[in-house]
Amino acid sequence: MCRHFREDFQSLHRVARFHNVYGPWGTWFGGREKAPAEVCRKVIEAKISGKHAIEIWGSGNQTRSFMFIDDCSEGIQKIMDSDILEPINLGSSEAVTINQLVDITEAIAGIKLKRNCEFERAKGENGETATIH
Numbered sequence: 059m060c061r062h063f064r065e066d067f068q069s070l071h072r073v074a075r076f077h078n079v080y081g082p083w084g085t086w087f088g089g090r091e092k093a094p095a096e097v098c099r100k101v102i103e104a105k106i107s108g109k110h111a112i113e114i115w116g117s118g119n120q121t122r123s124f125m126f127i128d129d130c131s132e133g134i135q136k137i138m139d140s141d142i143l144e145p146i147n148l149g150s151s152e153a154v155t156i157n158q159l160v161d162i163t164e165a166i167a168g169i170k171l172k173r174n175c176e177f178e179r180a181k182g183e184n185g186e187t188a189t190i191h
Contacts, residue, residue, distance in 0.1 A: 064143065072137050077149025081127030093122055093159060101163045104171050111172040118157035118175060123150045 060071040078092050086095040100112045125133075125148070133148045157173070164170055 060145075061143075070143070072140075072142065073145040074134060074137055074148040075145060076130060077123040077125045077147065079125050079127055079130045084127075092124070093156060094124060097156070097159050097163050101160070101167050101169065101171065105167055105169045110169065111174055112160060113174050113176055114156055114160070115176050116156070117177070118160065118173060119155050121153040121155050122159075123153055125149045 060073060063069040063071065078094075080092045080094045084095055085091045086099050091099070097112075104110055104112055129150075130148065137146065137148065160171070160173065
């Protein structure tokens with residue numbers, strides 16, 4: 059659609075497909091949080107409750123690419139200042155599994171949790187990553 063507007067009306071548009079954006083003002087509960095916030099919340103809850111277990115949807119081997127909000131803002135500015143006219147991915151080329159994310163969070167919290175994999179729950183896709191320099 060953007061291409062047709064550009065061709066018909068000389069209207070320039072930019073389309074960015076964001077990877078998982080996270081930051082200090084992102085939600086951390088309620089089911090709409092991104093994986094970093096959700097994992098941090100679950101690890102804290104497990105540590106405080108003494109249950110020492112965490113529920114993971116799927117096997118935990120699903121990969122995600124995360125992008126901090128400041129990096130997203132910088133990427134948007136670079137796209138707007140560029141000659142890019144086609145849709146482009148905006149994110150990191152570094153793929154992290156959910157299990158790796160749990161490992162990192164456990165290390166920071168100083169706890170090791172039992173992982174209860176819920177294979178009947180939505181697990182998402184095995185993500186693809188791309189980079190903009």
